[in-house]
Amino acid sequence: MGKRKKSSRKPTGPRRKEPLETAFTCLFCHHDKSVTVRMDRKEGIAQLFCKVCDQRYQSKANHLTEPIDIYSEWIDAADAAENQAATTARRPAASSSRSHPSAVFGSDDE
Template identity: 50%
Template sequence: MAKRRSRKAPPPPKKVQKVPTAFDFPFCSHTGSVHCSIDLKKDMVAVAACGVCKEVYTTVANALTEPIDIYSEWIDECVKANEGVDVDSR
C-alpha cells in the first residue's frame, strides 16, 4: 500500500495595505491634518483641506482619483508657486 500524502495548510492571504486619507501638511507642520474627500456623484470635485490652518485645495476628480492623488497634486502646485521665491537663510 502507498502512503497517503499529508495536506499542508494553505498559506494565509496577503494583507492589502490601505492608502491613507489623512496626510501631513508641510506648511503648518501638523501630522495628519490634511483630509481628502472626493464627490464623484454630483460635482466631480476633489477637496483637500487642512483642519488646523484651514487651507483648502480643490480640483476636478474622475473615477480613478484617490486621496493620495489629490494631496500630491496640491503639493506639486505649491512647489510650482514657490519656484521663483527667494528664501532668507538664517
C-alpha cells in the first residue's frame, strides 16, 4: 500500500459570511442604489422606498426576512400588477353598444 497524497485543499474553518446587498436599483426610475429597505422586526413590517421617485412598498417581515427578500417581493408584486393591468386592458367587453344594421329584404315600392 502506498502513502496518501497530501490534499491541496484549504483547511476547513469558519467561513466568512458575505454581507447581502441593502441598496437596490429602482424598477421605475432605474437609479442604482436608490432603493432601501427598513425592517421593523418587532412590529413585523418591512418598508421599501426609492429616494429618487418615492415609490413605496410594504410587506410583512419576520426574524428570517432580509432586505433582498422584500426587494424580490416588490419585483413580483410589480410584475403581477403589470400583468393584471394588461389582462384587463385586452379583455373584450361583454356587450357592444353599437346597434346592429337592420336587414332590408324588400321595399314597399315594389
